[in-house]
Structure formats: C-alpha cells, structure tokens
Amino acid sequence: MSSKTAISPRRDQDYPNWYQEVIKNGDLAENSEVRGCMIIKPWGYTIWENIKNELDCKFKETGHQNAYFPLFIPLKYMQKEAEHVQGFAKECAVVTHHRLVQDEQGKLIPDGKLEEPLVIRPTSETIIGETFSKWVKSYRDLPLLINQWANIVRWEMRTRLFLRTSEFLWQEGHTVHSTQAEAQQETLQMLQVYKSFAEDYLAMPVIAGKKSESEKFPGAVDTYSIEAMMQDRKALQSGTSHFLGQNFAKASNIKFLNREGAHQYAWTTSWGVSTRLIGGVVMTHGDDNGLVLPPRIAPVQLVILPIFKDSEERKKVFDYIEKINHEIKNTKFFNQEILTEIDDREIRGGEKKWQWIKKGVPLILEIGMKDIANNSVALIRRDDQDLKRVFIPRDKFLSEISGLLEDIQNKMYKRAFQYQKNNTRIIDQWNEFEKFFTPVQADKPEIHGGFARSLWCGELQCEEEIKQLNVTIRNIPLGAKPESGVCIKCGKPAKLRVIFAKAY
Numbered sequence: 001m002s003s004k005t006a007i008s009p010r011r012d013q014d015y016p017n018w019y020q021e022v023i024k025n026g027d028l029a030e031n032s033e034v035r036g037c038m039i040i041k042p043w044g045y046t047i048w049e050n051i052k053n054e055l056d057c058k059f060k061e062t063g064h065q066n067a068y069f070p071l072f073i074p075l076k077y078m079q080k081e082a083e084h085v086q087g088f089a090k091e092c093a094v095v096t097h098h099r100l101v102q103d104e105q106g107k108l109i110p111d112g113k114l115e116e117p118l119v120i121r122p123t124s125e126t127i128i129g130e131t132f133s134k135w136v137k138s139y140r141d142l143p144l145l146i147n148q149w150a151n152i153v154r155w156e157m158r159t160r161l162f163l164r165t166s167e168f169l170w171q172e173g174h175t176v177h178s179t180q181a182e183a184q185q186e187t188l189q190m191l192q193v194y195k196s197f198a199e200d201y202l203a204m205p206v207i208a209g210k211k212s213e214s215e216k217f218p219g220a221v222d223t224y225s226i227e228a229m230m231q232d233r234k235a236l237q238s239g240t241s242h243f244l245g246q247n248f249a250k251a252s253n254i255k256f257l258n259r260e261g262a263h264q265y266a267w268t269t270s271w272g273v274s275t276r277l278i279g280g281v282v283m284t285h286g287d288d289n290g291l292v293l294p295p296r297i298a299p300v301q302l303v304i305l306p307i308f309k310d311s312e313e314r315k316k317v318f319d320y321i322e323k324i325n326h327e328i329k330n331t332k333f334f335n336q337e338i339l340t341e342i343d344d345r346e347i348r349g350g351e352k353k354w355q356w357i358k359k360g361v362p363l364i365l366e367i368g369m370k371d372i373a374n375n376s377v378a379l380i381r382r383d384d385q386d387l388k389r390v391f392i393p394r395d396k397f398l399s400e401i402s403g404l405l406e407d408i409q410n411k412m413y414k415r416a417f418q419y420q421k422n423n424t425r426i427i428d429q430w431n432e433f434e435k436f437f438t439p440v441q442a443d444k445p446e447i448h449g450g451f452a453r454s455l456w457c458g459e460l461q462c463e464e465e466i467k468q469l470n471v472t473i474r475n476i477p478l479g480a481k482p483e484s485g486v487c488i489k490c491g492k493p494a495k496l497r498v499i500f501a502k503a504y
C-alpha cells in the first residue's frame, strides 16, 4: 500500500476538513443551497434507514408505538414552559404568513399575515404534551408510550453536515407515567437502549451518564446522555434521555384520575437520537481512505467486482459470480440476508474499487479469470487499514463470510474502545488538567488529550470557570463509585468523578 491516501487532507493534517472530504467522497450528503440544510444522498440515507429500522424494532420491543404530530407549533404552546422556551427561543424558525402575492413588479412577497405565528418544531414536547392532556384521563390510560420519527428545525448559526444542521431527522420518544419511579425507570431504560444500539450496531463505545444542571435539556429535571469519543478526541453527544418530572405535565395540564379517585399530574419523559449518529460513525471509524462502515448498518456488506477483458471472459466471470452470490444469499448475518451488490458498471476497475473503499463497504470481492482457474476469490477487508488483498479458496470464503462480517463488526468496536481508553485519563491536578487540554501543536487546535475523569464539586460557578478552557462536563457516568477528594478546579470537597472533554 502506498503512502498516498484517498482522502486529502489526512486526519492528522486537518481533521475538520478530513471529515467533510470523507462525507463528500463517501457520497453520504452534501450542502444545499438552503442555508444550513443538507441533502442526504442515497448512500447516507440508507444508513439512516438501517439505523431507523433497528431502533424502531427496539422501541416496539420496549412497548412503544409510533405516531405523528404537526410540524407547526402554535406560539402559545411554546410559552407554557418557561425554561423550555428560553432554551429554544434563539433558534426557532417562525411562520408568519400563509400565502404569496405578486407585487407591481411581479415579485413574489409573503401575504396573509397569521394571527398567531407558528413555530416550526425545534422539538415536540409542547405540542405532544397538549395532545397527551386530551388522551390521558385515568391511570388506566397509563403508561402512554409514544415515539415519533420526524424532521426538526433549529436555526443554527454554524452548521456542519450531520453534526449540526438547521434541519435534521430524528426520533423523539414521549411518554407519560403515573409515578415518578416509573418515569425515571423509562428514562434510564431508553438511555440503555441507545447505549447498546451505539455499541452493538454502530460499533461506537459510549459513556452513559447524567448531565450537569447547566447542560441539561431546557425544562427537564434530569438529562442523561451517551457520549462517544471521536478520533480528534472530542466528545460527541450521541443521544439524550430526559426525565421531565411534572414540569411539562403542569405546563400542558396532563392530569389523570388515580386509583384513589383523585386527579393528579402525570410524570413525563422524552428521548431522542438523530442523523448526528451518522457523523459519529464517520468520525469513530473513518480512516485516511474514507468511510469504514460497521457491517450491521452498511447499505451493502459485500460488493463483488467482476474483472474481465472481453465479452467471452465477461460471461465466464459473471457465471462464477452469480453462483457465489446465490450461495452468499443462503448464509445469514445476524439472522438477516447478507447485503451484496454486483457492480457491473462500465468504469475502470481501479476507480470502481476505490469508490467502494471510500464508501466504506465492509468487504470487497474481486473476481477475474485467474480466480476462476484457482477456484478462489480475492478479498479486501475495509477495516484493514492496509487494504491487503487476500486470496481465499471459494468454499472456505463461503463458509466463513458471516464470521468475517462479525469479526469486522467486533474489531471495529474493540479498536474504537481501545482508542477511547488510551485517550482517557484520571486527572487530579489542575495544572495537569490544563496541559491535557492544551493543543499539542499550535496550528492544530483540535489535537489534545481526550477525556479527563476528574473530581468536581458540583457547583455551577466552578463549572463555568472550567469552560474557559473550552472544556465541558460531558456527563457524570452511571454506576461510578462514590469517591471523596477535592474538586479539580476549586479544591473544595468533591464526590463526583465526571467526564470532562471538548465537545461537538
């Protein structure tokens, strides 16, 4: 393998631009003419569909049903929860007119001013809460477990494909419960669903934990998150689950008749993941030759590239390939048919192969006359950074294919886990902490230590001071043993060891 890479710049040269180039070369998405909005291309969208299908099954397994609510939220709903409106006010797109008319020059202008403006949903707690207040009457209606797959608009000033765009796709779960304990249990259950999905399907190790007060969802009592480490050692908040207490129940008047015959406010939760997960996959696994996709969410798990000189060879090669492809279809990967594609486009072999490498397809099979003669196949594993071509007897390959995909899935997780581990440090001295987060090289501000596990006093003021370093508390990991010591910054007594990191 030559030192020339398919993606330029490389990760170590310019990580943010490497990210953009991987997305472009992998044919995932592109910027649109509409400010801050992206166009998700078929390869990227199929990844989203795969994520969506798997998660949808998990939501249904845990008793949730899908429903759909309006894109527009009347302004008065937004006003009902004070913290909530404050949190989202700065990034709301608002519809104020309902038609267009032509002025004297023939130019279109908005007309028909709405009496009450409509907010395009930045999240749906308020409108769903309003609906739930009508659906929920008695304890018999509870728990109410609803999920919505939808698009969301948040008017972001600085946007980045998949990570932060003004419009994005997501799911939002919204549930209502009769007790606090049940709502809290739901919040943690869904966090766990996200954690195992990220790890088992996206091969992306995450730390599940609780957000500090300042980082929680506007209007929530508690917010929990899963945080993943990207290859520039920054954290990506990859999913959140909120225990909303009775805040939204009170704002939207969600009350029920309890077993004792009294009316009381319900307890609610909400939780979501978005197309941001795709950005997470790119930055967790991508290398200097492009995307590397975990087999469990790859649109194509194995691509077969026929190699031939003339029509006579072409026929022989295709006969051989079709037999192999048929046999592959008889084996399963995680109980599903293996997704293959025979790429017969009329493109030069080398160029074709590199397109698939950049798209991150887990296995590439090249088959030509030599392979037919040897009754073998030539195989490239995308997770092998050297992209070595290995010749394997045909039958051995067929018996091993599902194991190969499993091995790729597992190795990708292990590699990412090792990376996170290698770049996470317990730090108890402020000067060491500062040094850890200082860029290694002045011209590459993104390269720094990674995750610091440090003690924190729990005070907002102290957290704010640490933010000066551009470092935030990502979360307070679940299940951490209580410790006693002193706060990394202020030296006051501290019991919480939290994850500090720079974040997306």
Ligand SMILES: [Zn+2]
Pocket: 456, 457, 458, 459, 462, 463, 487, 488, 489, 490, 491, 492
């Ligand atoms: Zn402190």
